[in-house]
Amino acid sequence: xxxxxxxxxxxxxxxxxxxxxxxxxxxxxxxxxxxxxxxxxxxxxxxxxxxxxxxxxxxxxxxxxxxxxxxxxxxxxxxxxxxxxxxxxxxxxxxxxxxxxxxxxxxxxxxxxxxxxxxxxxxxxxxxxxxxxxxxxxxxxxxxxxxxxxxxxxxxxxxxxxxxxxxxxxxxxxxxxxxxxxxxxxxxxxxxxxxxxxxxxxxxxxxxxxxxxxxxxxxxxxxxxxxxxxxxxxxxxxxxxxxxxxxxxxxxxxxxxxxxxxxxxxxxxxxxxxxxxxxxxxxxxxxxxxxxxx
Amino acid sequence: xxxxxxxxxxxxxxxxxxxxxxxxxxxxxxxxxxxxxxxxxxxxxxxxxxxxxxxxxxxxxxxxxxxxxxxxxxxxxxxxxxxxxxxxxxxxxxxxxxxxxxxxxxxxxxxxxxxxxxxxxxxxxxxxxxxxxxxxxxxxxxxxxxxxxxxxxxxxxxxxxxxxxxxxxxxxxxxxxxxxxxxxxxxxxxxxxxxxxxxxxxxxxxxxxxxxxxxxxxxxxxxxxxxxxxxxxxxxxxxxxxxxxxxxxxxxxxxxxxxxxxxxxxxxxxxxxxxxxxxxxxxxxxxxxxxxxx
Numbered sequence: 001x002x003x004x005x006x007x008x009x010x011x012x013x014x015x016x017x018x019x020x021x022x023x024x025x026x027x028x029x030x031x032x033x034x035x036x037x038x039x040x041x042x043x044x045x046x047x048x049x050x051x052x053x054x055x056x057x058x059x060x061x062x063x064x065x066x067x068x069x070x071x072x073x074x075x076x077x078x079x080x081x082x083x084x085x086x087x088x089x090x091x092x093x094x095x096x097x098x099x100x101x102x103x104x105x106x107x108x109x110x111x112x113x114x115x116x117x118x119x120x121x122x123x124x125x126x127x128x129x130x131x132x133x134x135x136x137x138x139x140x141x142x143x144x145x146x147x148x149x150x151x152x153x154x155x156x157x158x159x160x161x162x163x164x165x166x167x168x169x170x171x172x173x174x175x176x177x178x179x180x181x182x183x184x185x186x187x188x189x190x191x192x193x194x195x196x197x198x199x200x201x202x203x204x205x206x207x208x209x210x211x212x213x214x215x216x217x218x219x220x221x222x223x224x225x226x227x228x229x230x231x232x233x234x235x236x237x238x239x240x241x242x243x244x245x246x247x248x249x250x251x252x253x254x255x256x257x258x259x260x261x262x263x264x265x266x267x268x269x270x271x272x273x274x275x276x277x278x279x280x281x282x283x284x285x286x287x288x289x290x291x292x293x294x
Numbered sequence: 295x296x297x298x299x300x301x302x303x304x305x306x307x308x309x310x311x312x313x314x315x316x317x318x319x320x321x322x323x324x325x326x327x328x329x330x331x332x333x334x335x336x337x338x339x340x341x342x343x344x345x346x347x348x349x350x351x352x353x354x355x356x357x358x359x360x361x362x363x364x365x366x367x368x369x370x371x372x373x374x375x376x377x378x379x380x381x382x383x384x385x386x387x388x389x390x391x392x393x394x395x396x397x398x399x400x401x402x403x404x405x406x407x408x409x410x411x412x413x414x415x416x417x418x419x420x421x422x423x424x425x426x427x428x429x430x431x432x433x434x435x436x437x438x439x440x441x442x443x444x445x446x447x448x449x450x451x452x453x454x455x456x457x458x459x460x461x462x463x464x465x466x467x468x469x470x471x472x473x474x475x476x477x478x479x480x481x482x483x484x485x486x487x488x489x490x491x492x493x494x495x496x497x498x499x500x501x502x503x504x505x506x507x508x509x510x511x512x513x514x515x516x517x518x519x520x521x522x523x524x525x526x527x528x529x530x531x532x533x534x535x536x537x538x539x540x541x542x543x544x545x546x547x548x549x550x551x552x553x554x555x556x557x558x559x560x561x562x563x564x565x566x567x568x569x570x571x572x573x574x575x576x577x578x579x580x581x582x583x584x585x586x587x588x
Contacts, residue, residue: 049375050453051345051476080454081343081484124486159344159453160374182345185552190375192418215520217511226509226520228548254522258479 089260383554
């Protein structure tokens with residue numbers, strides 16, 4: 001599935017937030033990036049169903065890439081259920097100024113984070129916004145935030161196939177989407193929906209991460225398949241979307257996430273995913289795909 | 295927190311889908327029910343965060359009430375991530391006619407189910423609809439579906455505080471909302487948001503169900519707190535919302551749900567909840583609150 005950006009490159013043009021809507025050969029209407037943003041790879045993390053650990057996977061992908069030496073940011077597009085700041089223990093409030101918006105960094109690895117929760121007076125204030133406002137906020141997180149020079153900007157999408165994922169795919173020049181699932185049939189059914197939606201939007205699917213596959217008994221070491229037998233390989237075979245990684249349920253991850261210390265967690269199974277991303281992007285494009293607005 | 299319906303009753307009027315928008319003392323704009331609907335109690339099941347088992351709780355509440363002799367229906371308002379038909383193994387396609395929409399029943403207990411998934415050609419077709427369309431569909435599930443005579447209509451809300459839960463609370467004359475959470479701090483934070491949202495909408499909160507509190511090791515019987523220590527009692531004490539029930543993770547429930555046989559599962563901890571509902575409604579209203587449109 002070739003993306004619009006790849007089509008642009010084939011046509012000898014560099015695509016991505018060019019803002020030249022009238023002249024875009026693919027008829028795309030990507031929102032222009034902030035003039036101080038220079039993002040090499042824009043990768044979205046999506047799940048059809050909520051609660052499969054999408055935000056944890058976004059956060060752990062960011063920490064893994066960061067540990068490998070990349071400059072990383074996270075755009076929290078889950079506007080009504082934002083969880084990224086909490087995972088990183090970021091509590092400072094953000095305010096806009098005439099020069100743009102200041103971006104908080106995670107305490108240890110310095111990962112840049114932008115989230116609707118950072119604008120709230122209290123973290124448990126509800127965000128009761130209708131779809132169009134939510135869509136605007138997500139666009140603004142791209143157009144009005146000076147992300148600076150980043151190797152990766154990870155977009156944590158809200159679950160489902162509603163307004164917010166649609167907006168992100170229509171507005172942001174994504175390099176690809178990673179889809180997170182859990183072993184439940186239900187989740188797998190909804191993942192198929194998500195795969196079809198992404199394909200319809202002509203955004204490349206990078207692969208599937210199956211999360212919450214088992215939990216290990218702390219007493220006897222037994223693996224408990226709490227949500228049923230893993231199905232990642234089956235889904236990969238059925239849909240042609242590669243299975244990038246399989247992750248367990250880990251109470252330690254829950255604990256560190258709850259304490260805002262996800263940076264202290266070292267996941268297994270994501271280093272390879274991070275390397276795969278680098279390889280994949282290297283092979284699909286010989287030039288760095290700068291999104292820097294000329 | 296008194297609801298609009300209670301205010302109506304205090305004023306000597308029977309409220310609920312009366313359709314008399316102009317004369318409503320509370321200024322409510324509930325959508326009128328289908329003229330063949332006669333629903334005693336309209337209860338929504340909500341979660342701030344996805345994946346906490348909200349749909350399973352909706353389904354199990356329905357089966358429990360049904361086993362206690364109530365006539366029950368489920369309105370699946372999770373339009374972009376519908377899972378109710380799958381849990382009950384309902385695969386028939388629904389089509390509208392000039393007389394209204396035929397409602398499928400669950401195979402064992404005869405629970406009526408209406409869901410967006412029943413209109414799709416394939417259950418994994420994605421529903422890529424914008425908010426206003428989604429809101430309309432939910433309203434239509436109330437106004438255009440002849441639910442008949444029901445003791446309980448359970449509304450399975452989509453997660454979050456976005457368009458769909460807003461629409462349901464503004465459009466349907468809910469008797470109350472049950473909020474489902476999991477032990478993760480994150481889920482608890484989002485639950486506080488949901489509680490505040492429901493309170494702002496002046497819909498009565500019936501209580502909290504804490505789901506996925508632990509999983510039991512099949513080998514040694516150890517309880518594993520996969521998502522952290524239970525927090526239901528703490529949240530109940532903090533928010534004043536009563537903790538109605540605490541449920542474990544049960545691989546057997548996952549399996550039966552995946553097989554479309556959730557009716558074969560006998561939950562523990564929900565019988566009491568079902569009785570609590572009956573008592574609560576009895577004490578809050580001496581007359582049956584018929585939503586039958588005059």
